Amino acid sequence: MATHKIAVIAGDGIGKEVVPAGIEVIEAAGRRFGIDFQWTAFDWSCERFAKTGEMMPKDGLDQLRPFDSIFLGAVGWPGVPDHVSLWGLLIPIRRGFDQYANVRPVRLFEGVQCPLAGRKPGEIDFYVVRENTEGEYSAAGGRMFEGTDREFVVQEAVFTRQGVDRILKYAFDMARTRQRKHVTSATKSNGIIHTMPFWDERFAAMKERYSDVTTDQFHIDILTAHFVRNPHWFDVVVGSNLFGDILSDLGPAVVGSIGIAPSGNINPERAHPSMFEPVHGSAPDIAGKGIANPIGQVWSGAMMLEHLGHKEAADAVVRAIAVVLAGGGPKTPDLGGNGGTRDLTRAIVEAVKAA
Template identity: 60%
Template sequence: MAHRIAVVPGDGIGREVTPEAQRVLDRCGEIWSFELEWSLFEWGCEYYLNTGRMMPEDGLEQLRQHEAIFLGAVGYPGVPDHVSLWGLLIPIRRTFQQYINLRPVRLFDGIESPLRKASAGELDFVIVRENNEGEYSEIGGRLYRQTEHELAVQQSTFTRRGTERVIRYAFELAQERNGVLASATKSNGIIHTMPFWDEIFAQVSADFPEVETGQYHIDALSALFVLKPQSLDVVVASNLFGDILSDLGAAVAGSIGIAPSANLNPEREYPSMFEPVHGSAPDIAGRGIANPIGQIWSGAMMLEHLGHPEAAAGVVSAIERVLGETSIRTPDLGGASSTAEVTDAVLGALNEQAGARP
C-alpha cells in the first residue's frame, strides 16, 4: 500500500527535524508493509523572500493531490509572523477544511514536568481545538492609520456548523477515551460568541449522556492545567483558547519540543496536515541540536490517520523507550545529544520491536 505525502519542511529547524522524522516513518513502512511516496515542496519564508509569496499561486492545488501534508515549521526573521501564517498555514487549514486541530498532551517517563506533583502515567489528555473560524478571522480592519484616532477592529466569527462539528468530534473522542470532556468558555465576559458556544455544547451533550462534562471559564481552566492536569481527559476549545491551552499543556508536559499536532479533515475529502507544535527556532537552526521528537510523534499521528495504528503505536512506544530508558536528550531536555542521535535512538528502539514481531 502506497500513500502520497506532501512534505513542506518550511523554515529554521523544520528543515532539520523533518528529514529525521521521515527516516523513522520510512522504516515503519518497511516493518509494517506500506510505502510513503514523498513529494518535497520547498516553500516558506525563504521562498517568500525570493518570490513575494509563501507558496506558488497553484500551491494548494499541488497539495490537493496528496493524502496528507507533513509540515516542519514556518517563520523566520525578516518575514512578519502574520505574513508567514496567513500565506501558508491558514490557507491550507481553511481550504482543506482541517477544522480539527488535535494536540495530545502526555508526560513521558524520563521527562520532568515543571509541576512538582505531576508524574508520568497520570498526565495524559487531548486538546481539541476549533481550527477554521472563531477568533482567527480575516474580518476587520484599521481606520485613521498613524493618527491619534487610529482604530483597529477584529471580528470573531462562530457559525453553528463550525461550532457543533468540533464539539461533536470532542464528545466522540471522549467516548473512546475515559469519558470526560471539559469545555473552555468565557461567557461571563464575552457576551455573544461564548454563550453561543455554551448553548451548542449543552445541545450536543444531550446526545452523549454517558460522557461526564464540565464547562470552565478559560482563566479557571488554565489554572486547572497547572494545579490538577491529572483530572483532564479531553478538552474542547475555540481557535484562540485552544491555541493558548495547547502550548500551556506542552509546557506542563515538560517541553514544547516533543509536542505533536494534527490538522484534520475528518471526512477525508481533503488532505490532513501534521506538524509539531514548536516553531522554527531560528536561534538554534543549523546547529543540529533541535529536538526531532515533536516531528516524529506528529508522524505517528499521520500514520494513525492513514490507517496504520500498529505502526503509529510502535513509534510512540519507541519514543517512550528512548525517553524512559536512556539518557539520550537534546539540549532542550537537559542533554547534549544531536538531532540525528535522538533519531538514531528512536530507530534503534523501533528495530528492536521489529525483531520481536512474529
Template identity: 50%
Template sequence: MRRYRVAVIPGDGVGKEVIPAGLEVLEALAEREGGFELTFDLFDWGSDHYRATGLMMPPDGLDQIRSSDAIYFGAVGSPGVPDHISLWGLRLAICQPFDQYANVRPARVLPGIVSPLRAVTGPELDWVIVRENSEGEYAGAGGRVHRGLPPEVATDVTIMTRAGVERIFRFAFALARSRPRKLLTIVTKSNAQRHAMVMWDEIGAEIAREFADVAWDRMLVDAMTMRMTLRPQSLDTIVASNLHADILSDLAAALAGSLGIAPTANLNPERRFPSMFEPIHGSAFDIAGKGIANPIGSFWTGAMMLEHLGEKTGADRLMRAIERATADTSLHTPDLGGKATTRAVTDAVIAVIRGENL
C-alpha cells in the same frame, strides 16, 4: 501493499531539521512494517520562498498538494518576515481552504521526562486538546482604517457559526467517548464575551445531550490554566476555541516537559481534503542550524499521521520506539535538560525500530 503519498513542507527554521529526521524514521518504520509504502513529495515553501518570489507558496500550491493522502509540515516563521504574512501565507492558507477544522493536540508525560510540576507522573497528565481550527478569533475578519493618524482603528472580529461550533463539539465529544475516561471539559469565557462565547456554551450543552455516556464540565479559560497546573488528573479531553486552545495547548506541552515533544494534527474529519500534521514548537530560530532541535515532536506527529492513514499498528510501534528513546535520559536534547543532538535521537529511534521487538 498499501501506498500513501505525503506532501512534505519543512518550512522554516528547525522545521528543516526535524522534518527530514521524521522522514528517516517513517521510512525505517515502513520498511520494518512491510505492509505499506510512503512516497514523499518535497515542497520548499516558506520564508525563503517568500524572499525569492514574494509569496510563501505558489499561487497553485493547493492544487499541487490536494491529491496527497496527508501533509507533513514543519514550521513557519522567520526573522525579517512579518508573522502575519508567514502564517496567513502558508499554514493558514492550507488549513482554511482544506477545511482542517479540528486541531488535535495530545499531551502526556513520556517516560524519562520530568514535568515542571515535578510531582506529576504520566498517568496524571494524559490529555487531548481539541482546538476549533477554522473560525473563532482567527477567522481573519476585521481591518484597519485611518492608518498612521491619531484616530487609527484596528479590529479583529471573532466569528463563530452554529455549523462550525456544532461540528467541533461533536468531534470533541466523540473523541472523549473513544477514550477510557469518557470525560470532556469545555473551555469558555462567556462571562466577558457575551455573544459568541454564550452561543458556544449553549451549543455545547445541546450537543452533550447526544453523548449521554460522556461526562462533561465547563471551565472559564483563566481558571482552566490554574486547573491544568494544580489538578491535572481532573482533566482528559478538552475542547476550546481557536485562540484559547492555541494558548492552552502550549501550556499543556510545557507541563508535559517541552514544546519540543508535542505533536498536532489539523484534521478534515470528513476526508474531503488532506489533513496536515505538524510538531507545535514553531521555527525556533534561536537554535536553528545548531543540530540540537528535539525531533520527538516530529516523530509523534508522524505517528498521528500514520494512525489517520489507517496504519495503527505502525503508529503504535513508532510510539513505543519514541517512549524507549525518551526513557534514556542520555538522549534528551537541551530543551529537556540534556545534551543530545537531533542526529543522536533520530539514530536511536531508528535503531529501536530496526532492532527491537516492539
C-alpha cells in the same frame, strides 16, 4: 503493500532539521509494517517569500490536493512578519482543505522532567481539540485612519453553528474512544457576551447526545490555572481557535517540553488531505545547530500514520519514543541532555525496529 503519497513542507528554521528526522522514523515503521511512502518536497517557506514575495504559489492548494497527507515542519523567520508567513501558508492550507479539527496530545513520559512538583508518568494524558478554521482567527475587520489620532482597528470573531457543532462532536466522539470518556469545554461567557454564551449553548446541546460522556466547563483564565495545578483532571479538552491554541501550547509545557508536542490538522470527512506538524515552531535561536528535538515531528508522523489507517505502526512509533525517553538514551538540550537531533533520531529508529 500500502502506498501513500505525502507532501513534505519542511519550511523554516529547525523544520529543515526535524522533518528529515521524522521521515527517517516513519520510513522505519513503514519497513516494519509493510507501508510504502512517496515523499514530494515543496520549498514553501519564508526563504521563498524573500525571493518571490509569496510563501507558496497561487496554485499551491491544487498542487497539494492529490496527496494523502501533508507533513509540515515549521513556518516563520525573522524579517518576515508572523502574520505574513501564517496567512501566506498555514491558514490557507488549513481553511482551503477544511482541516477544522486541530488535535494535540499532551502526555507526561517517563524520563522527562516535569516542571510540576510530584507529577508522575501516567498522571497526565489528555488531548486538546481546537477549532481550526473560524472563531477568533477571522479575517473580518480592518484598520482606519492609520497613523492619526483617530486610528482604530476592528477584529471580528466568527462562530457558526456548523463550525462549533462539528468541533464539539469531534471532541465527544474522541472521548468515547478513551477510558475516562470525559470532555472539558473552554469558555469565557462571563466576559465575552455573544460568542461564548453561544459556544456554551451548543456544548450543552451536544452533551445531551452523549449520555455516556461526562463533562465540565471552565472559563479560560481558571482553566489555564487548572492545567498547571490539576492536569490530571483532563481527558479531552475542547476550545475555540484562540483558546485551543493557548491551551495546546501550555499543555506540552507542563509535561516538560514543547519540543515533543505534535499536532494534526484534520479534515475528519477525508474530503481533503490532512496536515501534521509539531507545535514548536521554527526556533531561529537554535536553527542550524543540530540540537533541535525531533520528537514533536516524529510523533506528528505517528498521528499521520494513524490517520492513514495504520494504528499498529503509529503505536509502535509512540512506544519507541517512550522507550528512548525512559531508557536513559540521548536527550536534546530542551530535555536536559546534551545530545543532538541525529542522536535522538537514530535511537528512536532502533527502538521502532524492536517496538
